[in-house]
Amino acid sequence: MSAVVALVQALFRNFTRNRQGLFWSLFFPVLMMLVFGLLGNSQTVNVKLAVVGGSLAFHQEVAGALAKSTIFTVTTMTPAGALSAVRAGTQDAELVLPARAVAGQPAVLHLYYNNASQASATQAVAAVQQAISQIDLALSGRPPALTVTPRPLSGSRTFSYLDFLLPGLIALTIMQGSLFGLATALTRWKEQGVLRRFLATPLRPVQFLGATVINYMLTNLMNTVIIAGIGILFLHATVQLPIGPLLLSVLLGLSTFISIGFLVAGHAKSQEAVIPLVNLISFPMMFLSGVFFSLTSLPKFLAAVVSFFPLTYLANAVRGLMSGQLTGVSGALWGDIGGLAAWTVVCGVIASRTWHWE
Amino acid sequence: MTSQIRLHKLTKRYGTLTAVDDLSLTIPPLGVFGLLGPNGAGKTTTLEMIEGLRKPDSGEVWFGTLDIVRHPEAAKARFGVQLQTSSFFDLLTVAETLDLFASFYPKRLQTADLIERFDLGEKADARVKTLSGGQRQRLALAAAMVNDPEVVFLDEPSAGLDPQARRHLWDMVDGLRQEGRTVVLTTHYMEEAETLCEELAIIDHGRILATGRPKDLIAERMPGALIELAPDTSLPLDVHLTAMTALDRTDDAVTIHSSDLAKTLVDLVSWAQESSADLAGIRTRGATLEDLFLSLTGRSLRE
Numbered sequence: 001m002s003a004v005v006a007l008v009q010a011l012f013r014n015f016t017r018n019r020q021g022l023f024w025s026l027f028f029p030v031l032m033m034l035v036f037g038l039l040g041n042s043q044t045v046n047v048k049l050a051v052v053g054g055s056l057a058f059h060q061e062v063a064g065a066l067a068k069s070t071i072f073t074v075t076t077m078t079p080a081g082a083l084s085a086v087r088a089g090t091q092d093a094e095l096v097l098p099a100r101a102v103a104g105q106p107a108v109l110h111l112y113y114n115n116a117s118q119a120s121a122t123q124a125v126a127a128v129q130q131a132i133s134q135i136d137l138a139l140s141g142r143p144p145a146l147t148v149t150p151r152p153l154s155g156s157r158t159f160s161y162l163d164f165l166l167p168g169l170i171a172l173t174i175m176q177g178s179l180f181g182l183a184t185a186l187t188r189w190k191e192q193g194v195l196r197r198f199l200a201t202p203l204r205p206v207q208f209l210g211a212t213v214i215n216y217m218l219t220n221l222m223n224t225v226i227i228a229g230i231g232i233l234f235l236h237a238t239v240q241l242p243i244g245p246l247l248l249s250v251l252l253g254l255s256t257f258i259s260i261g262f263l264v265a266g267h268a269k270s271q272e273a274v275i276p277l278v279n280l281i282s283f284p285m286m287f288l289s290g291v292f293f294s295l296t297s298l299p300k301f302l303a304a305v306v307s308f309f310p311l312t313y314l315a316n317a318v319r320g321l322m323s324g325q326l327t328g329v330s331g332a333l334w335g336d337i338g339g340l341a342a343w344t345v346v347c348g349v350i351a352s353r354t355w356h357w358e
Numbered sequence: 359m360t361s362q363i364r365l366h367k368l369t370k371r372y373g374t375l376t377a378v379d380d381l382s383l384t385i386p387p388l389g390v391f392g393l394l395g396p397n398g399a400g401k402t403t404t405l406e407m408i409e410g411l412r413k414p415d416s417g418e419v420w421f422g423t424l425d426i427v428r429h430p431e432a433a434k435a436r437f438g439v440q441l442q443t444s445s446f447f448d449l450l451t452v453a454e455t456l457d458l459f460a461s462f463y464p465k466r467l468q469t470a471d472l473i474e475r476f477d478l479g480e481k482a483d484a485r486v487k488t489l490s491g492g493q494r495q496r497l498a499l500a501a502a503m504v505n506d507p508e509v510v511f512l513d514e515p516s517a518g519l520d521p522q523a524r525r526h527l528w529d530m531v532d533g534l535r536q537e538g539r540t541v542v543l544t545t546h547y548m549e550e551a552e553t554l555c556e557e558l559a560i561i562d563h564g565r566i567l568a569t570g571r572p573k574d575l576i577a578e579r580m581p582g583a584l585i586e587l588a589p590d591t592s593l594p595l596d597v598h599l600t601a602m603t604a605l606d607r608t609d610d611a612v613t614i615h616s617s618d619l620a621k622t623l624v625d626l627v628s629w630a631q632e633s634s635a636d637l638a639g640i641r642t643r644g645a646t647l648e649d650l651f652l653s654l655t656g657r658s659l660r661e
Contacts, residue, residue, distance in 0.1 A: 006457070007461075014450060192443070192445035193442075196441055196444075197446070200410075200411050200434065202432075202434045
C-alpha cells in the first residue's frame, strides 16, 4: 500500500510542477471563461416562441410580425400546451397576449421562459421586448404602449451566459485533464522507458495503474474546484451546488475519460502519434457537445448523434445540476449517469485488453 | 550468500526474428559477468529475461532455487536493475526519485547514504531533468541499489559516457563487486569487458559463441601473436610464412596470426626483401577480445 501512496505523491508532484501542463488544464479554461463569459453575450440566437391567446386579429398580427424576424421561430399554441412545451424545453418561451389587448393601448404581455434550458434567456427576453414595441409602433402609429413582462418559470433569477458556460467548462476541463493529460503522459513515459523501469521493480502493474487513476482523479477534482471557485467567486456565476450528485457525475466523467486515455495510450507508439489521435477524439466533443452553446442549435440528426458523446452526458449532468434544473439523483440525470457508466465500462474493458507496456 | 543464475534452453522470438536462440548459460555468484556482443546480438533481451522483465517463449531461468519465469516479483525484490534507457519522472528531485523506488521494496537502503555514495550530494534536491549524462547514470545506479540487491544488472552502462565518466563508472562497478554482489553487464566495448569482467559470454545472433575468463579465452582460442601491416601492403593472400596460422585483410590492416612470432617475422622480412615491399608501420601485438570476436564471427564488434 505504501508503494501506491508514494507513487500517487510522486505523480502529483510531477503534475503540479509541470507549468505547461497546468496552463492547458487550468489557465486555459479560466481564460475561456473570461473571454466568452464576459465578452461573448452578443451572439445571435434563435428563439422558439410559442404565442398564446389574444383576439384572433391581434394574435395573427403579432405572430405574423414576429415570424418575419429571423430571430424567432413562432408557433401558435394553447396555454396548457405552450406551458408544458416550455417546461420540456421544446419551446424557449411562451408569449401570452391578453384577451382585449390591441396595438397602441396600454397592456401587459407575459413572457414565460425556462431559465435553465437556454443560455441566452436574457437575450431572448430583450429580443421579444424590442420586437413587440416595434410591432406596436408599426400597427398603431403611436408610441408603444404594450409592455412585455418576463416571467421565469423555475426560480426568479436572471440567467447569464456565464451560468451556462461554467458547467460546460468544468466538463471540458475534466475531459482535457484526464484524456489529453493522461494519454500524453503515459505515452511519454512509455517512450522514455519510465514504465519499464517501474516494471523492473516488485511494483505490480495494477499498483501503477491504480496510482495513476487516483492521481488523475485528484488533480482533476482540484482543477474542477478551482475553476468553479473562480467562476462563482470572481465572475459571479449563479449556480446551484448539490455536492453529492455533482461529485458522482464528475467522478463518472473522470472514469470515462481516464479509460479513453488508457485506450488511446495503449495504442499510440509515440508522442507525435498520440496528440493528433487525442485531438481527433476531443475536438468534435469540445465544439459540439454543448460546452459553449446548446445542442438545440445543432441540426436535428447531428444533435441526435452528439447526444451519445461522453462529453455531452457529462456537460448535461453538470449543467443540469448546477442550473437547478435537475435536483438530486433522479430523472434525466440517470440517463447521463448511465451513459457515462456505459462509456467507462466499454472503454475500460477494451483498454485493459489492448494495453501494451512498450 | 547469493546464488548462481542458470539459463536453460532460453528462446525468445519477435515475429520472425529469433532474438535469443536456445541459449544456455550459468552465471557464477559474486564477481562481474559480462555479455559481450555487437548491437542486436540479443544481449538486452537475454538480460531482461533474467531480470524477470520479459517472459521467454521457452526455456527456464533460475536464481538458485527460485524460478524467475514463474515468480518474477520475488526475483525482482532481490535484483537491482539499470536499463539501457532508464528514465525517471523529469520533475522529481534526485532524493524524491530514490525515495519513490525505495517504497517499492521491503528491504531498503538509506537514500542519504546512496546519494553520498554515488556522488549526487550537490544534486540531491535538483530535478532529474537538470542532470547531466553522467549524473543521470549515477542516479540510475543509485536507483538500482535502493533495495541492497544481491545481483545488479547493468545494460550497456557506459554507452554515451565520456572517458572520464566511464572510468568513474568502472570504479563504482568494482565497488559493487567488492561488497560481495554479483554484477551482470552487457557491453560492446572490449576494453570494458577486459577491464571489468572476471568472466564473459560472447554472444551473437542470440547464441553463445564462447564463455570463460577473458585471458583464458584469448589464450585458448587465439594463441601466439599478431603482426599488423599497412592495409595496402602487397602481401598475396596465398603467401606461405613459417608458423603463420591465419591471414586477415580488413580495411584497417593486414593481420598475420603467428604461433611463433620470431620465425614468422624472419620469413616476412625475407619476403619483403625479395619483392622489395615496404614494411613501414609494421607492429606486433597480442590478441584481444576484438580479434577473438572477429575470428568467431567474421565481423567486428562495432559493426
